[in-house]
Amino acid sequence: MKVGIIGATGYAGNELVRLLLQHKEAEIVWLGSRSYIDKKYAEVYQNMFRLVDATCLDDNMEALAEEVDVIFTATPQGLCASLVNEEILQKVKIIDLSADFRIKDVSVYEQWYGITHQSPQFIEEAVYGLCEINRDKVPGARIVANPGCYTTCSILTIYPLVKEGLIDGNSIIIDAKSGTSGAGRGAKVPNLFCEVNENIKAYGVATHRHTPEIEEQLGYAAGYPITLSFTPHLVPMNRGILVTSYATLQKEVTYEEVKAIYDRYYGNETFIRVLEQNVCPETRWVEGSNYVDINFKIDPRTNRIIMMGALDNLVKGAAGQAVQNMNLLFGLPEETGLMQVPMFP
Amino acid sequence: MKVGIIGATGYAGNELVRLLLQHKEAEIVWLGSRSYIDKKYAEVYQNMFRLVDATCLDDNMEALAEEVDVIFTATPQGLCASLVNEEILQKVKIIDLSADFRIKDVSVYEQWYGITHQSPQFIEEAVYGLCEINRDKVPGARIVANPGCYTTCSILTIYPLVKEGLIDGNSIIIDAKSGTSGAGRGAKVPNLFCEVNENIKAYGVATHRHTPEIEEQLGYAAGYPITLSFTPHLVPMNRGILVTSYATLQKEVTYEEVKAIYDRYYGNETFIRVLEQNVCPETRWVEGSNYVDINFKIDPRTNRIIMMGALDNLVKGAAGQAVQNMNLLFGLPEETGLMQVPMFP
């Protein structure tokens, strides 16, 4: 299976390279990077010294479509939508790590992202690639919209309870915390070491772009439209997303009842680990792996339930999930190349 | 003014020493530490080399009461209550950094802390030393219950809006994040560098001891009992607490209306900075100082308001507030010795 990556020199791109090098069925044949054209990839990412000999290419999707079976686009919002066309889609599968094809309502996309969608005609057919939920729909897709990092963690954490009607969808508050690799490799003052280290802050309060994506997907599960609060925070660590979410219970439930629901949805999932009672998810336990760790706590005092989830934003939150979608697209066992054991410390 | 510290070798104790060395009216004459009796203080905290010549003493409060004007107890829960008595209180002021005298209902204290209170007879007279709210009551007190770090940040952030009836007290959800110095200097595996670094986790979910303290104080402000959700998180940084809190608005309000309320309550406060519109509090901007930075964001989509606050857990969240209380007790200008400019980076 020949693979091309557009946007190979971002952190998610580098993680794709790491995972694909260890994937026995995939061969990377195109490392696209506007910023580093003609530079050796291993000079941009020295961890790849002697492992990747290739030089960065431009992001010519038409040329690329001739050479590969699947294209990953790990690029800024809008780029994938501006490059893709019918001819390309007839030759190659596209797994888009940007948000371009995640939101079905193009006006919602354009409002939250502040850009005009360049190929709205493909939105309908694109499959939202949250494998554990849309597993059946991925194989036939031409475009897989790979979910965002905050989104994957939020949705998987909350999904079973909203689906089962156990919680009030409009009472959901998601307080999320992310490592700094989620902010990308762009040279910006706010992402300098001394600005991020020894600090925690909220950002994008009540306006973050992942909000409508979470609302849409949880709305499907609930069967009614959901409006929720989502607040991301920047944490002084490289990797990891932790979601702490709150919702009002629709009825009195026991630990065992809720645990049974989570187990029913996720008990057979390779990459979702529902933890044991009173064990809180922590990002360190999933680092470097494709796992999502999930747990919950019922608070009878407030009639709320606190649902928590942790994942590695570059793996299950980006590159790992993209590879998982690739496996689904090509009929490979879903966990192929993704069985990395979490690395601690 | 002669000062004694019991529990001088914890992080809060060391911060008290730092602040009091720069306080022109205070002289430290007793550094109590059970764990390091007879050891030079500057060997325990090498930053004090050549600044503190004293040797650690035991925690004999009766002897200490003869020698000093005020005692700070920066000790584990229960110790202050077990040492204090009427005779001592007639000789000396006590500023207790533990939780022993913070909660008026002794049964609530005993339930959440799991210990029997050794001197409940002094709870009633103890003043809850949140200076900005109880400023008038502190001067006459014999015991000041110095508020907790999470508590100070949570209450000050939310207080004006609950006091003004703008939000529903029982809708409050507080998602708090703390640096690791809040966990103390005890040698425990979960606080090792490699366990905390590159990680974020929630802990004490729905059961953390600061919950009833926040509920009690906000309940006074509201005029009705409040039950709320409080979730602390451990962040890989030394200092700082960030509170992100959510509540449902009781009516439609504008930014200007809410800003006016905050300004009315805090506009003249030396140590509370209500930030400008859309600027989120960040812990790095208050580090080393006694400031609390506060701001809010109205979310019309969900009819909620997000209130945020940041402080340095060892200063305004512990030692700084204790010194502020000492200043009030002894009729000094409240900011004496506390005008450290926040240090960045």
Next chain:
Amino acid sequence: MKVGIIGATGYAGNELVRLLLQHKEAEIVWLGSRSYIDKKYAEVYQNMFRLVDATCLDDNMEALAEEVDVIFTATPQGLCASLVNEEILQKVKIIDLSADFRIKDVSVYEQWYGITHQSPQFIEEAVYGLCEINRDKVPGARIVANPGCYTTCSILTIYPLVKEGLIDGNSIIIDAKSGTSGAGRGAKVPNLFCEVNENIKAYGVATHRHTPEIEEQLGYAAGYPITLSFTPHLVPMNRGILVTSYATLQKEVTYEEVKAIYDRYYGNETFIRVLEQNVCPETRWVEGSNYVDINFKIDPRTNRIIMMGALDNLVKGAAGQAVQNMNLLFGLPEETGLMQVPMFP
């Protein structure tokens, strides 16, 4: 191949488990841990949840020898030497990650480590398992003395130049920097997050135990006894060792000449990457992998050469090298289970 680990709950033990789970020929059948007997391993290391079902056992080496083909001892100094005996060695291979069998002169060992060696009779036959140098000797060994983390990095960085007589062995100064996982998982105040974070310090100056091990091995290469300076430093990061070493050149040399020497020694080594000119080794580029990155800089002003090396102290500096030795012992390709791509960031 059945594997037992004694000391499985230290950081090196956990890393052994991580690597062996991904090793297709190895099966872990015994997880020994004095501190956590009868506790589920995945409760001690939550990253192993659902991956390791086993419960911690004691460190009965005799019983263990009946069940496995190879024993890894990742234990404090002295323990392996106190457990091993002839009977055990006739049944099983031992790869000792402690220092017990690294130093041939037992009096040097006893002097630097301050303990009496319990089985000096096995020192002679033990093979110093620095695979790139002693590759031929490992296969027949009964005991492999797995080199220390500082040692592996120091020796591999300097070895070719001392072997070729290019530098004066007694002019060598090694200034080494280590991540904190090297200090182990013991609950000690100096290893708490707040003590290590935002700090750098030297320790064990002129007295660190790895000194004689480096001197012995480099002395073999030089053909004469070497006395050198070695200073370790503690760096606020989880993993990684960086060695910056200095030596006086014996003659004038060009970059190309020195590069040719390094290439001659290491050009065919899977796990040693001699970097390109002027690229300094950095620990981030080898994290999670078994690679050592090496480079050098000639300083004609001082007639010195600066030799630099970087590795992951838990992989090539401990567990990875141990697995590499296991592969050699059992005739497997040396890189089996060790081809993890370095993970960045």
Next chain:
Amino acid sequence: MKVGIIGATGYAGNELVRLLLQHKEAEIVWLGSRSYIDKKYAEVYQNMFRLVDATCLDDNMEALAEEVDVIFTATPQGLCASLVNEEILQKVKIIDLSADFRIKDVSVYEQWYGITHQSPQFIEEAVYGLCEINRDKVPGARIVANPGCYTTCSILTIYPLVKEGLIDGNSIIIDAKSGTSGAGRGAKVPNLFCEVNENIKAYGVATHRHTPEIEEQLGYAAGYPITLSFTPHLVPMNRGILVTSYATLQKEVTYEEVKAIYDRYYGNETFIRVLEQNVCPETRWVEGSNYVDINFKIDPRTNRIIMMGALDNLVKGAAGQAVQNMNLLFGLPEETGLMQVPMFP
């Protein structure tokens, strides 16, 4: 005393502001910053909210000279030299935190910095402002060349022993480690959080610009020209420089003899703390203060001495030393505004 700062929005500039706000004799009247002209200073550095009301101005040194008594230039190399002229120097004192006037031999400056010096005529009269060594020369100066951060730490650590002829100046090797604030606030990929965090690297090996500055000053002390090795490293922490330096002893000495020398030179110095035997300097113990902590270890095995020093690069390594020089220039007690107690953790 009216003060102007050119380059006020770098990290050293912000630290100057922090210190001068707490200096009872100084008033900041000009905050120059090319990058942020017309922007409120407190928007650039939110820690200064409500403490600094001023707006950033340009770097017009001539206009500034009319308004202030002293100008601090915390600017890139070359800028101060390009702005200064005789007229300005007749009106105002200049304390230059860049390297422009540190090196007496202009050709050495031009070679190492790769720029042409714009006002070599002032080099001769400029005083090298290492207060503890050149205290007597500062008061009469018009230009004070404020020493570099690595330089201050290196020179103060080694000075007494080279001055006393105890060590061979040409045997000196300085292995230095710096926090990341030393790299400045410029938006560059290598200084992003994810690039610095969890990493240590050497840089500028055998070519770093602070080398000739150290060589010149130590050469004065020795009485002969010195060529030495200097290797800086980047450490994942905000502040702090640690110097570990090695030299060959000229004769056999005891601990007491060397200690007596250090005490003779530094015993009366307010800001130099010679530590007790076997206590290594650590950056955490001086953070936020103007102290330099120094100690040494004799290694009879190698006939070397290891000299170690630690300081806060933004205080004693930049802004603090600049204020110390200002105090000397204006006849104030040297420690005015500089008695901050080190902040830990």
